[in-house]
Amino acid sequence: MDAVAQWRNQWFDYTHYLRREGFLDDQFAQLKKLQDENSPDFVVEVVSLFFQDSEKLLNNMARALEQNVVDFKQVDACVHQFKGSSAWIGAMRLKNVCINFRNYCEAQNLEGCLGCLQQVRQECLALKNNLENLFRLEQQIVAAGGSIPVME
Amino acid sequence: MATAGEVLRRNVPESFELSEKELHVLAVDDSIIDRKVIEKLLKISCCKVTAVESGTRALQYLGLDGEKKSSVGFDGMKVNLIITDYSMPGMTGYELLKKIKESSAFREVPVVIMSSENILTRIDRCLEEGAEEFIVKPVKLSDVNRLKNFMMGGERKEKGVKKVQKRPLQVDYNNSSSAPSPLPQLSPSFACNLASLHSSPSSSPSSPLPRCASKRPRLHSMD
Numbered sequence: 001m002d003a004v005a006q007w008r009n010q011w012f013d014y015t016h017y018l019r020r021e022g023f024l025d026d027q028f029a030q031l032k033k034l035q036d037e038n039s040p041d042f043v044v045e046v047v048s049l050f051f052q053d054s055e056k057l058l059n060n061m062a063r064a065l066e067q068n069v070v071d072f073k074q075v076d077a078c079v080h081q082f083k084g085s086s087a088w089i090g091a092m093r094l095k096n097v098c099i100n101f102r103n104y105c106e107a108q109n110l111e112g113c114l115g116c117l118q119q120v121r122q123e124c125l126a127l128k129n130n131l132e133n134l135f136r137l138e139q140q141i142v143a144a145g146g147s148i149p150v151m152e
Numbered sequence: 153m154a155t156a157g158e159v160l161r162r163n164v165p166e167s168f169e170l171s172e173k174e175l176h177v178l179a180v181d182d183s184i185i186d187r188k189v190i191e192k193l194l195k196i197s198c199c200k201v202t203a204v205e206s207g208t209r210a211l212q213y214l215g216l217d218g219e220k221k222s223s224v225g226f227d228g229m230k231v232n233l234i235i236t237d238y239s240m241p242g243m244t245g246y247e248l249l250k251k252i253k254e255s256s257a258f259r260e261v262p263v264v265i266m267s268s269e270n271i272l273t274r275i276d277r278c279l280e281e282g283a284e285e286f287i288v289k290p291v292k293l294s295d296v297n298r299l300k301n302f303m304m305g306g307e308r309k310e311k312g313v314k315k316v317q318k319r320p321l322q323v324d325y326n327n328s329s330s331a332p333s334p335l336p337q338l339s340p341s342f343a344c345n346l347a348s349l350h351s352s353p354s355s356s357p358s359s360p361l362p363r364c365a366s367k368r369p370r371l372h373s374m375d
Contacts, residue, residue, distance in 0.1 A: 027290050034192045034293070042192060049185050080239075084268040085185045088290045 004146030011137050011149055021093075023130050028090030029151040047131055050089050054124055057082045061117055065110065075113060076105035082120070094123050175303055176200040176229050180210045180236035180248065181266070190235065190266075190291060197296045200229065207243030207251075210236070216255050231261055233303055238267035238274065246278060253282045264299060266291060 001009075018024045035042040061078045064071055083098035097119045104112030138148045177199045181187045187203045194201045204210050211217045214231065234252060238245040245265050252258045262284040267274065275286045284302075287295050 030290070030292055031189070034189070034196055036196065039192065046185060046188060049188060053183075053185060080268070081183065084183065084289060087268060088185055088189050 004141060004144045007137060007141045007144060008146060008149055011134075011141060014134060014137060015151060018130055018134070022096075023091070023093055023127055025090045025092040027087065031089060032151050044135055047089055047135075050085055050091075051124070051128055053085055054082060057085075058117070058121060058124070065113055065117065070108075070110060070113075072105045072108045072113070076102055079105060079116075091123075091127055094120065094127060097123055174198055174200050175232045175300065176202070177233045177235060178210060178213065178231050179203045180205075180207060180234065180240070180245065182206060182237065182240040186237065186266075186289070193291060193293060193296045194235075197293070197300050199233075199296075199300065202229070202231075207236070207240060207245070207248035210234070210248055211243075211251060214252070214255075214258055216251060216258065231258070233262050233264065233299065234258075235264040235266060235299075238265050238278070239269075246274075246281065249278060249281050249283055262303070 015024075031043055031046060039045075057078050061075055061082075064075045064078070079098050079101045083095055083102070086094040086098060097116055101113065101116035101120065104116055141148055175198075177194050179187065179190050179194065179201055181190060181203070182205050184205075187205065191201045191203045202213065204213055208217075234248075236245040236248055245267075249263050249265065252261065252263055259282075263282065264285045264287060265278045265283045266287045266289050268289040270288050278286050285299070
């Protein structure tokens with residue numbers, strides 16, 4: 001089996017793994033559909049924007065939760081925005097943590113919120129690593145002269 | 153006997169004959185990621201896009217914060233559709249919608265509201281205020297295609313009746329038939345229109361017609 005075929009097989013295995021584990025859902029495939037010759041790096045750009053944005057949001061959440069009197073509405077607003085952004089890239093697990101996070105905000109449960117914040121950070125890191133792996137794989141396929149398979 | 157398709161096809165006003173031109177969409181969203189994806193969704197569907205980050209900016213663009221009277225944007229391009237996020241700091245999408253519908257220049261421009269939250273009262277408010285549709289984020293290509301088909305004059309919906317579906321059923325209702333055949337699965341809008349045409353008591357259907365729904369969008373929830 002030649003290099004391209006091997007990389008493509010790896011790509012299929014990896015994307016199946018990411019879907020199975022809930023790292024990515026259908027929306028990621030939707031995003032890929034928007035990538036074309038006019039914007040060949042569209043997905044990478046959106047994902048990069050997401051992680052930049054999430055860094056800011058996570059810091060805002062952390063700061064808000066450190067206050068003597070926590071403004072849970074403010075934290076909730078950040079989580080809401082974060083959840084929305086996660087949805088655009090199909091980050092299902094992140095989205096789900098955000099749902100819990102919002103519940104804790106509504107209940108004004110500081111412990112719960114802090115726990116969720118930590119979980120969000122962990123999930124973000126895991127997703128970032130996974131996506132970097134995926135993009136690297138795709139670069140290898142293209143470098144070897146192949147084309148990236150279409151995500152179902 | 154007119155078929156359902158013919159009956160429901162309406163003459164499209166000239167201002168909506170857009171088949172030769174590109175649609176110009178004004179997209180309003182405070183989130184940079186949302187703007188980026190929505191802009192791409194629209195561009196890939198061959199629309200011209202002007203993306204702004206707030207309701208205030210949108211009003212500035214439309215000249216509604218000033219004395220402009222025409223439905224031409226700041227840069228001279230006519231706006232065919234406005235698509236706006238609901239939750240934005242400062243002016244919400246709902247408030248923007250109200251301002252647009254209050255203006256003589258822009259009240260005829262269709263406004264679509266987007267939201268990441270599927271809240272019925274929110275949807276109702278927007279539709280009652282004159283929003284064309286309410287789309288739950290994340291917006292998909294199929295949503296944009298549907299909007300585009302709608303805008304290109306194919307199916308204009310009646311006020312107060314649920315949006316007509318893209319592929320109308322070809323149903324022939326023969327008044328003279330003695331045994332009424334069971335109704336196929338009809339959407340409330342079709343059922344409403346047919347009910348008003350065929351009000352003869354003899355052709356009562358075997359299954360009850362669904363009630364007319366008030367304006368309800370097709371919601372595309374994330375699950």
